[in-house]
Amino acid sequence: MSAYANAKALGRDAVLDKIAALDLYESGVYREKMTDHIAKAKAAAEEEGVQLDVVAALNNADTDMVYLQLLREVPEKVLEGCAIAALAAGAQKAVLTVPEKEGELAASLREKAEELGVEVVCEFINIRKNQTNLLVHLASCADLADAFADSYEPGICVSINGEPLKKVPADAKVSDVVDLTGAKAVQVGYAYYTPEECSATVGELNPANGVIRVLTDKNCIVDDAAKKTLACKAQSCGKCVFCREGLIQLEFMQNEVTQGRGKMEFLDLTSEIGEAMCYSTPCSMGQQSAKISLSAMSKFAGEYEAHIKKKNCPAGVCQAFVMIYIDPTACTGCGDCMDVCPKDCIEGKPKFIHMIDEFECDRCGKCVEACEEECIHITTGKVPKLPDRLTKVGKFKKRR
Numbered sequence: 001m002s003a004y005a006n007a008k009a010l011g012r013d014a015v016l017d018k019i020a021a022l023d024l025y026e027s028g029v030y031r032e033k034m035t036d037h038i039a040k041a042k043a044a045a046e047e048e049g050v051q052l053d054v055v056a057a058l059n060n061a062d063t064d065m066v067y068l069q070l071l072r073e074v075p076e077k078v079l080e081g082c083a084i085a086a087l088a089a090g091a092q093k094a095v096l097t098v099p100e101k102e103g104e105l106a107a108s109l110r111e112k113a114e115e116l117g118v119e120v121v122c123e124f125i126n127i128r129k130n131q132t133n134l135l136v137h138l139a140s141c142a143d144l145a146d147a148f149a150d151s152y153e154p155g156i157c158v159s160i161n162g163e164p165l166k167k168v169p170a171d172a173k174v175s176d177v178v179d180l181t182g183a184k185a186v187q188v189g190y191a192y193y194t195p196e197e198c199s200a201t202v203g204e205l206n207p208a209n210g211v212i213r214v215l216t217d218k219n220c221i222v223d224d225a226a227k228k229t230l231a232c233k234a235q236s237c238g239k240c241v242f243c244r245e246g247l248i249q250l251e252f253m254q255n256e257v258t259q260g261r262g263k264m265e266f267l268d269l270t271s272e273i274g275e276a277m278c279y280s281t282p283c284s285m286g287q288q289s290a291k292i293s294l295s296a297m298s299k300f301a302g303e304y305e306a307h308i309k310k311k312n313c314p315a316g317v318c319q320a321f322v323m324i325y326i327d328p329t330a331c332t333g334c335g336d337c338m339d340v341c342p343k344d345c346i347e348g349k350p351k352f353i354h355m356i357d358e359f360e361c362d363r364c365g366k367c368v369e370a371c372e373e374e375c376i377h378i379t380t381g382k383v384p385k386l387p388d389r390l391t392k393v394g395k396f397k398k399r400r
C-alpha cells in the first residue's frame with residue numbers, strides 16, 4: 001500500500017499519534033513539532049470560523065531552492081505527504097504550491113496530484129491570505145510520506161556545499177557534519193556563522209533552506225551577502241513597505257561596499273533596517289533576508305572595514321579593488337595580449353611595453369593566460385610604478 005493509503009486506513013487520530021510518536025518536525029523557517037504546527041493552524045482557523053486548508057510549499061525566502069530537488073526526484077512522496085498532512089489536520093483541501101517560474105514542474109505533477117485530491121498551483125505564497133491555513137514545507141511532506149511508508153529516518157535534510165540532499169541528525173554539531181578545514185565562515189540557512197559557532201547543533205542553527213556551505217579565504221562575505229540580498233530583492237513580492245524598501249536599502253549598501261563606495265555608517269544603518277524588517281514583516285522573506293546582511297555585518301565586520309577603510313577586498317573577489325597591470329620590466333612587446341583582449345583595452349606596438357586601460361578592462365584574465373612571459377598580474381595589493389606613455393622595451397628603468 002502507498003503511504004497515503006496506509007495513513008487513510010489508520011484514521012486521523014492514529015495518524016496524529018504516529019506523527020507524535022515519531023517526533024516529526026515541520027521543516028524550514030517555522031521549525032517546530034509537527035503536532036504543535038498542526039494544532040496552531042487548526043486553532044487559528046477555528047477562531048476565525050473558516051475552513052482549514054493545507055498548503056504545501058517552500059518558504060517564500062527560499063531563493064536557493066535546493067528543496068525543489070525533492071519535487072523533482074520524489075514527487076509522489078511529496079504529494080502523498082501533502083495529502084497525509086490534510087488528513088492529519090482534518091483539512092478540506094490540500095494544495096501544493098510550486099514557485100512561479102516552475103510551470104513545467106507543476107504540470108508534470110498534476111496527474112498524480114489529482115489521484116490524491118491535491119491541487120497544484122504555481123504562485124508565491126500570500127502569507128496574509130494563508131494565516132488560517134496549515135502551511136507545510138515540502139521537506140515535511142516527504143517526511144510524512146516516509147513516516148507512513150515505515151521508511152522515516154529522523155534528521156534534517158540538507159545540501160552540504162552544493163551536494164545532493166541528505167539527512168543529518170538534528171542533534172549533531174554542525175562542525176561534525178561539515179569539514180571546517182580552511183573555513184572562515186559557514187552559511188547555515190539564511191545566516192553566516194563563525195567556525196566557532198558551528199559547535200551548535202544543526203537543529204539549533206536550523207538550515208531552513210537546506211543549505212550548509214563553507215566559505216573560505218577565497219570567498220568574500222560582502223560579495224556573497226550582496227548577491228544573496230539581490231536574489232531576495234528579486235523574489236520579494238514587494239507588498240510590504242519594510243520588506244520592499246528594506247531590501248532596496250540593504251542591497252544598495254552591500255553593493256556600494258563591494259564597489260569601493262562603502263561608508264562606515266552603513267553598518268549601523270544595516271542593523272537598524274535589518275532589525276525593523278525582522279519585526280515588521282509578515283513572511284519569511286522579510287525576516288530571513290534581513291538576517292543575511294545582519295549576520296554578515298555583525299560577525300564579519302572586519303571584512304566590511306577592509307572594503308570601506310582600506311579599499312581592499314581580502315578575498316580578492318570584488319573587482320573594484322582588483323588591479324591589473326603589465327610588469328614594464330618584463331614585457332617583451334610581443335602583442336599576444338592585445339590579440340586576445342575582448343575589450344580592446346591594451347595599448348602597445350611591437351617592441352614597446354604594453355599598457356592596460358584600467359577603466360575599460362573587465363578583469364576577464366584572457367591576457368594573463370596569453371602572456372607567455374607571465375608579466376601580467378592581477379592583484380589587490382600595491383601596483384609598481386608603470387609607464388604613462390608608450391615606452392620602448394628595456395627603456396622604462398632608464399627613464400625613471
Ligand code: SF4
Nearest residue numbers: 239240243283285286
Ligand atoms: S515580507 Fe516581503 S515577500 Fe513577504 S509578503 Fe511582505 S513584501 Fe512580500
Ligand code: SF4
Nearest residue numbers: 331332334335337371
Ligand atoms: S603578451 Fe606579455 S610580453 Fe607580450 S606584449 Fe603582452 S604583456 Fe608584453
Ligand code: SF4
Nearest residue numbers: 341361362364365367
Ligand atoms: S583582463 Fe581581459 S579585458 Fe582586461 S586587459 Fe586583459 S584581456 Fe583585456
